Amino acid sequence: MIDTPQFQRLRHIKQLGTKYLVFPGATHTRFEHSIGVAYLAGCLLRSLHYNQPELNITKQDFLCVQIAALCHDMGHGPFSHLFDGMFIPEVRPNSPWEHEEASVDMFHCMIKKNGLEKEMEQHGLNLYEDRIFIKELILKGQKDAKWSMKGRTEDKSFLYEIVANKLNGIDVDKWDYLARDCHYLGIPNGFDHERLLKSARVCDVNKRRHICFRDKVAENIYGMFHTRYTLHRQALQHKIGYIIDVKIKDALVLADGPLKISNAIDDMLEYTELTDHIFDQILNKSNTHLKKCVGEARLNEEKLEQKAEECFQKWCEKDFIDSDNLSKARSILEDVVNRRLPKFVERPD
Incomplete structure (x- = not known):
């Protein structure tokens, strides 16, 4: 999947859009970010699987979550959020288009145009159910009281919190871009995702399984959100930018x-x-x-x-x-x- 034109395109989409014109080091791209998110998704799954084998995380679950992590940003246009947040709303003011939907469309295009169906089947993936699961991982959270997901049953609800967590924002996408953006912008990173990886556990909360963390890492989680705030205040919302x-x-x-x-x-x-x-x-x-x-x-x-x-x-x-x-x-x-x-x-x- 990495060696397809649809994914290689991300080499030419800058992660922080036009911010390299203000911060010369901010030239990193969606390509390395997406690979990093897929890697961290695998790390989190392995940690959960090792500590809680009763969760029955299958090989297919591993593959689907990592594929979704790899493909979650393929729908970004030129200069990332400038395209979908500023350009498209002006030229198509009534369009519901969002880059997450485009990521799903690009994923299906990548599978079809590069003949990857057979490889997916060889790795044990169901072309119908697992593709729905990957789509849901990219698009949706699981906030509804009634379970509405079709890719996995409710006992696997925690899998929907790894790539894009719509409940509390603690996900591997954020872990990667915080570390990567801080590095290239020269901003101190007050957050260590390794501590969260070690303390992550799946718990039953309100009759549904969620990824939870030990109370002793609460300060680290606060640091994650503070680092995000610092990034926005110092760089992403820079006046000249x-x-x-x-x-x-x-x-x-x-x-x-x-x-x-x-x-x-x-x-x-x-x-x-x-x-x-x-x-x-x-x-x-x-x-x-x-x-x-x-x-x-x-x-x-x-x-x-x-x-x-x-x-x-x-x-x-x-x-x-x-x-x-x-x-x-x-x-x-x-x-x-x-x-x-x-x-x-x-x-x-």
């Missing part, structure tokens, strides 16, 4: 008409090609094409100006409906690159 987000979002919105960027969310094969590279495509594509035309025209200097104009007009008519919007988008990105930024931008209510 937000200004850059707004400017790049504006550029993407302008380029959406000519480039049909948002259409990719309807076709996972197209979405596989959509990465952070869209920034460079908007910034450089037209300039590169025009320079090529001008270079060819220099073969006859008397016709230089006329040839360049003809090439440029032909290119505009062929490739873009609204070259003016693309030019404006490129201008915005040039301002970002050259640090010509406004002092502030208005935040939405």
Whole structure:
């Protein structure tokens, strides 16, 4: 699964979006984060299985949870949350689209296009039940009083708290990004997930099985949430970072008409090609094409100006409906690159 185009795409999706333009070290990607989450999911499952064999955690449970952990972020678009939190709501204001749904769609696309059904069956996975289970792990928690999950029965409810815990937010996704983001941003990490791994136990709470932790690690859990707060306050909600987000979002919105960027969310094969590279495509594509035309025209200097104009007009008519919007988008990105930024931008209510 790691060696598929759908997963390798994550090498080109930065974990912290545009924050590398403020914090030079923040260039890590969703690729290594996803591998880290899958690794930690396996660590937590092994700890629970070793300490509580009566839980009957099967090989198939291990595989499904780790696959969900591996694939949980495949639906992120360029610059991560900028795409699904700012760009899509503006160009498709009534769309219910979320990156978690896209992660599930990308997972199904990955299985189908790379012929992984047989390998899944060889590893003992049920193509119907286990794929539903993986989808539920990515999409849902288990907050309802009445058990509604179809992938696993209620005695396996604790498995739904490993990748994305909708009850209390203590999950391996958070454990990985806290350590990874703090490392690359140079922010102290006041949280040690190893202590939680050792003390994790499944207990019956209100007639349902939940992952619980010893009272002696309460301070460590408080440290986890405080570290998250520090990350947001010092880096993720940085004023200049937000200004850059707004400017790049504006550029993407302008380029959406000519480039049909948002259409990719309807076709996972197209979405596989959509990465952070869209920034460079908007910034450089037209300039590169025009320079090529001008270079060819220099073969006859008397016709230089006329040839360049003809090439440029032909290119505009062929490739873009609204070259003016693309030019404006490129201008915005040039301002970002050259640090010509406004002092502030208005935040939405």
